[in-house]
Amino acid sequence: xxxxQCIILVIGAMxxxxxxxxxxxxxxxxxxxxxxxxxxxxxxxxxxxxFDGAAPANTFFDLVxxxxxxxxxxxxxxxxxxxxxxxxxxxxxxxIGVELNNVEIARVAMLVSQKKxxxxxxxxxxxxxxxxxxxxxxxxxxxxxxxxxxxxxxxxRAMKEINKNDLVRATATLxxxxxxxxxxxxxxxxxxxxxxxxxxxxxxxxxYAKAIELKPDYITALVSLGRVRLAQKxxxxxxxxxx
Numbered sequence: 620x621x622x623x624q625c626i627i628l629v630i631g632a633m634x635x636x637x638x639x640x641x642x643x644x645x646x647x648x649x650x651x652x653x654x655x656x657x658x659x660x661x662x663x664x665x666x667x668x669x670f671d672g673a674a675p676a677n678t679f680f681d682l683v684x685x686x687x688x689x690x691x692x693x694x695x696x697x698x699x700x701x702x703x704x705x706x707x708x709x710x711x712x713x714x715i716g717v718e719l720n721n722v723e724i725a726r727v728a729m730l731v732s733q734k735k736x737x738x739x740x741x742x743x744x745x746x747x748x749x750x751x752x753x754x755x756x757x758x759x760x761x762x763x764x765x766x767x768x769x770x771x772x773x774x775x776r777a778m779k780e781i782n783k784n785d786l787v788r789a790t791a792t793l794x795x796x797x798x799x800x801x802x803x804x805x806x807x808x809x810x811x812x813x814x815x816x817x818x819x820x821x822x823x824x825x826x827y828a829k830a831i832e833l834k835p836d837y838i839t840a841l842v843s844l845g846r847v848r849l850a851q852k853x854x855x856x857x858x859x860x861x862x
Contacts, residue, residue, distance in 0.1 A: 659731050660738035661713075662704040665697045668746045679782065680717055680745070681812075687712035690850060694816045696782040717743065722839050770800055777809065786813045797829075804833040808840045815847055823847045831860075 665680060682703050684692045692713070693705045710731050717725040729741060766774060773796040780789035793810040797803055811826035824847050830840035841860055848857035 657710060657733055657737070659708045659710075659735060660704065660706050661708055661729065661731065661741060662702060662738055663740050663742040664702050665699065666742070666744045667699045668744055679778075680719055682743075683716040683718060683723075683816075684708070685714040685716055687714075689714075691816055691818075695784060696778075715741070715743070717745070720839060722842060766800070766803065770796055770803065773799070774803075774806060774809075777806075781809075781813065786817055789813050790817070801829075802833055804830040804837060804840070807833070808837070808843065811840070811843055811847070815843070815850075820847055820851050824851075 661684070665682070667678070679696050679698045681694060681696050683694045684705050686692050692708070695703045695705070697703045708731055710733060713729040713731060715727045715729060716723045717727075725745070727741070727743065729739075731739065773792055777789050777792040777796065780786075780792060790810065790813050793806055793813065796806045797810060800806070807826050807830035811823045811830065814820075814823035814826055824844060827840045827844040827847060830837055831844065834840070845857040845861040848854075848860065
C-alpha cells in the first residue's frame with residue numbers, strides 16, 4: 620500500500636495555489652532516465668470541489684505529464700471523479716499540467732525517485748470557481764455557433780477518441796472536420812494539440828497558426844503555439860507569439 624498524497628488546486632483568474640496535504644515533495648536534479656533505471660506508474664483520482672455551483676457532467680480536463688525539461692511525456696483526458704494513469708515513467712523530475720480547453724490552469728511538481736514505492740499515487744482536487752465556469756461557457760458558445768450537426772458529431776467523436784488516448788484516430792477525425800469546414804478554428808486548435816502530443820511539432824505549429832489566422836485573438840491557440848515553439852527551442856518565435 621502506498622502513502623496517499625493529495626494536492627488541492629484553487630484556481631481563480633489564472634492564479635494557482637498548490638497545497639501538499641500529506642507531504643512536501645523533495646527536490647532533485649535528476650532527469651528522466653537517470654539513476655537506477657527503475658520504471659514507475661503514476662496514477663491518481665481527479666475530483667472537483669464544487670463549493671460554488673455544480674460543474675457540468677461532461678467537463679473534462681487534460682492532464683499532461685511534462686519532464687523537468689518541459690517536454691510533454693504523456694497526456695490523458697479525465698472527467699470529474701475519473702482516474703488518470705501514466706505508465707513506464709523513468710526516474711526524474713516531472714510536472715503534471717492541468718488544462719481546460721487547451722489552457723493550462725494548474726501545474727504540480729512531482730519527483731519520481733528510486734526511494735518511491737511503486738506505483739505512485741497522486742490525487743488532485745480542483746476547486747470549481749467562476750473563472751472555470753466562464754471558460755467553459757465561452758468555448759461552448761463558440762463551438763455551438765460554428766458547427767452544424769454533422770460537424771458537431773465529428774467534433775464529439777474526436778473528443779471521445781482523445782479521451783481514450785487514441786490520438787491516431789483523433790487526428791484523422793479532426794482532419795476530416797477541418798477539411799469539411801476549414802474555418803472551424805477550435806477544431807484546428809484541437810488538431811494542433813494532438814499533433815503536439817505526438818511530437819509532430821511542424822504539423823502542430825501549422826494547425827495552431829491556422830486557428831490564429833482565423834481568430835487572431837484566440838488566446839488558447841496563441842499560448843499553445845508559443846509552447847510548440849519552445850519545444851522546438853525556437854525561443855525568439857515563442858516570445859513573438861506570446862507577446
